[in-house]
Amino acid sequence: MSRTEDNWFLSSSLFGAASAVVITGLLVAKPKDPTFDLVSIDLTSFKFNLPLLDLGLVLTVNITNPNIVPIHYSSSTMSIFYKGALLGSADIKAGSQSAKSSKVLRLPACLNGLQLAHHAVSFVADVAKREMVLDAAVDIAGAAKVLWWDHKFVVHVDSHLTVDPLFLDVVEQENKSELDLFVS
Numbered sequence: 001m002s003r004t005e006d007n008w009f010l011s012s013s014l015f016g017a018a019s020a021v022v023i024t025g026l027l028v029a030k031p032k033d034p035t036f037d038l039v040s041i042d043l044t045s046f047k048f049n050l051p052l053l054d055l056g057l058v059l060t061v062n063i064t065n066p067n068i069v070p071i072h073y074s075s076s077t078m079s080i081f082y083k084g085a086l087l088g089s090a091d092i093k094a095g096s097q098s099a100k101s102s103k104v105l106r107l108p109a110c111l112n113g114l115q116l117a118h119h120a121v122s123f124v125a126d127v128a129k130r131e132m133v134l135d136a137a138v139d140i141a142g143a144a145k146v147l148w149w150d151h152k153f154v155v156h157v158d159s160h161l162t163v164d165p166l167f168l169d170v171v172e173q174e175n176k177s178e179l180d181l182f183v184s
Contacts, residue, residue: 031144032066033177036157039104041168052113057168059090059107065097071153072096073142078157080109081135083122087115092140123165132165152182 038061045056059078065071078090090109097103116123126132136159143150155177162172 031153031179031181033179034066034155035064036159036175036177037062038159038161038170038173038175041163041170043168044108047110052117054113055088055111057088057090057109057111059109061105061107062102063097063105064102066100067144068099069144069146070096070099071142071144073140076138076140078107078109078136078138080111081137082116082132083119085115085118087111087134090136092138127165130164130166131171132163134161134163135159136161154180154182156180 038059040060042058042060043055044058047054047056073092073095075094076092078092079086080088080090088109088111090107092105092107095105123132136157138157140155140157141152142155143152145151157175157177159176160174161170163170
């Protein structure tokens with residue numbers, strides 16, 4: 001073999017090995033959807049909004065970041081629905097989360113008494129059977145830093161919850177999250 005063929009063979013081998021490392025890294029580092037679990041609901045206040053009563057709550061949520069990079073996210077508002085109507089909201093403060101970690105957030109929430117009054121018959125029936133179905137939705141925007149670049153993302157979360165309206169216990173929940181990663 002001539003020296004030129006040796007250089008070409010060495011260059012090709014190095015390029016092939018580097019490509020294999022990059023492809024393996026991309027497959028291993030593929031972003032995964034975070035998981036969200038409602039742990040508890042605590043009643044914190046009654047606010048008189050005559051002639052009705054608004055409820056103050058704290059939602060305790062466990063969030064797991066399964067990815068190999070830490071994330072930073074902006075503040076957001078979770079919408080809470082009952083029978084398809086907006087019942088209230090919960091505030092999510094801006095923050096960050098370490099790679100491959102779980103974090104418990106306590107989200108202050110307020111439920112609108114007027115909206116609940118519009119569904120009084122359904123609400124009374126739900127209290128009687130001690131099972132109330134709520135839906136929640138939120139979009140959380142943020143960035144994950146990989147090497148020198150910030151990769152922006154949006155996580156959309158839909159939750160379908162069954163709670164005991166008397167004791168505020170979480171009976172059942174189904175949470176779906178979808179991660180959209182923006183490469184710029």
